[in-house]
Amino acid sequence: MTLTDAGYRQRRQHLVARLHTTGHLTSPTVAGAFASVPRHPFAPAVYDVNSHGQVGDVLHATRPEHQDAYLAAVYGDEAIVTQISTDGRPTSSSTQPGVMAVMLEALDLHPGMTVLEIGTGTGYNAALLAHLLGDHAVTSIDIDPHLVATAATALDHAGYRPTVVTADGLAGYPQRAPYDRLIATCSVRRVPAAWLRHTTPGGLLLANLSYGVVPLRIDNNGAGHGRFLPQVAAFIEARPADGPVGPTVADMVSLCMGGTGTTSPGNPRDVALFTDPHGEFWWRLAEPSIYQCTLLPDGEEVHCLVDADTGSWARIHTQGPTVTVAQSGPRQIWHAVTTACRRWDSAGRPTHDHLGLTIDCDGTHTIWIDTPDGPHTWTLDDSR
Ligand SMILES: C[S@@+](CC[C@H](N)C(=O)[O-])C[C@H]1O[C@@H](n2cnc3c(N)ncnc32)[C@H](O)[C@@H]1O
The missing domain is CATH 3.30.160 (Double Stranded RNA Binding Domain)
Structure with a gap:
């Protein structure tokens, strides 16, 4: 690459300015993390994805002829696909920065807190978390050992050394629990009970269901409650250790x-x-x-x-x-x-940001509109 450090810094500053303009970024602390942590070392090769979601060629950071398209993808407000399976499904990506910013702000991070990230992927979000909380506070896990090894190397080169481990996030990560914050960057059909157990009472768990992001505050009984954020985002679905989750x-x-x-x-x-x-x-x-x-x-x-x-x-x-x-x-x-x-x-066709979710200690997921004690509540799965 011919871009200088100052050139990369400028790209980051443009990204931060853009995230301010789009309203994704409001916290100066989170903005500081985006301004400091480079994204390109975590994604040296990215798949070109067209507006129909079709995956095309790989753009390499090191190929001069790819440079413009590569930098536009990596320092644009776009999700970038970084790995696909042999049957053509994206199996890892770096989340759209605007979505990352919204999620990091929703996590309401403060010094001294610990966080578990489920879905290390490229390691870029783990780097932002380590920048915000310090290496010792961050644990990040991914089911794919190759991704974990690559992310750990990229993190190390960028000067961050959080704990990065290969593990099935659907089981949480009890080894370093409890966590003040848990953020999943892969989606789940239902929030695993382990995630609630591994989050401190009073702590926050950020999960993705359907194409929504829901911050769940854990109460003293270990139940979680929260309302979906206005931001929508479709994440790669968490897969079990033994294979893919859905059909192509x-x-x-x-x-x-x-x-x-x-x-x-x-x-x-x-x-x-x-x-x-x-x-x-x-x-x-x-x-x-x-x-x-x-x-x-x-x-x-x-x-x-x-x-x-x-x-x-x-x-x-x-x-x-x-x-x-x-x-x-x-x-x-x-x-x-x-x-x-x-x-x-x-129910009057509520938009997603009017929906909230309560997960009881027994794992029951209940959807409500605007308020948990309002007239419209549904227990998910009760009609199956
Ligand atoms: C959207 S990517 C994560 C993006 C990442 N946070 C970053 O900053 O690059 C989703 C990740 O979830 C991982 N994943 C899928 N199923 C998982 C599971 N059961 N446990 C842990 N990670 C899983 C995938 O391997 C993939 O890397």
Whole structure:
């Protein structure tokens, strides 16, 4: 790379200015961390992803012909994909800086606190945490040993030495618990009980469900309560040690387009609820094992849905005013999704930032609107 240290510093300053402008950054302390910690050492090669989410070539920091595109990606306010699996799924990335800033501010960090990060990835967020709290206060874990080794090296070169360990974050990390703060940078279908147990009473746990971020304050009984942040973000889903979590788009298309299933007429109103972004937030929260992709052949609209737990699928075909539903497998998943959407509709179609979550000590997840003791509450999973 030909860019000088001053050149990199300037890139960081531009990023900070941009995050101020977009309103993602308001805390001077967090701004100081973004201004100090370089992002490029943590992502020396990034995948070029187009506006449709298609992953293209790798951009290398060391190739002069890549430099402009590489620097624009690394010092822009963008998530950068840093690893993909052999079947083409992103398996690691550096989160969009704007989202990182919002999450770091929501963590409400103060000197003397300890933090567990689940999802080390590149190590960039761990570096920001170490900058804010000191190396000794930060534990960061990732399920992928290669990522952990690479991140530890990058952290060391950048002058940060938090504890970085290979471990399955779905089990938390009891070895250094309890933590004043826990931040997950991979999403979960349900918040593991271990995360609540490993967070100090009065502490904060930041989790990603559906495409929302929810800070949960842990009470003296070990339960967690909080409201979803206005910021939305889709994270890489936490995977178990033994493999991927959900189907690829190719899997979904082949299952739904290749099978006949049982066909019935559908309701256009259900499709409208299902495709509304706030309706989608809700059904993904209610039915996190159901994955979806949309095809648009010749002005028609086809939604492919697959339940990762049972292999059940549904194909929703809309042509003009006519909706046809084909389903197969042990679960009627279109029925499950539309039940969730209709609940959202009958509650007055709340936007995600009006939703809150309480997790009881027994792991029950209850969604509420605006206030935990308001008229609308739902226990997730109770209809399954
Ligand atoms: C969005 S990336 C994390 C970004 C990271 N914080 C950074 O600053 O680069 C999500 C990470 O979660 C990790 N991950 C997925 N499943 C996990 C699990 N069960 N336990 C721990 N980490 C996991 C992935 O390997 C991936 O690196």
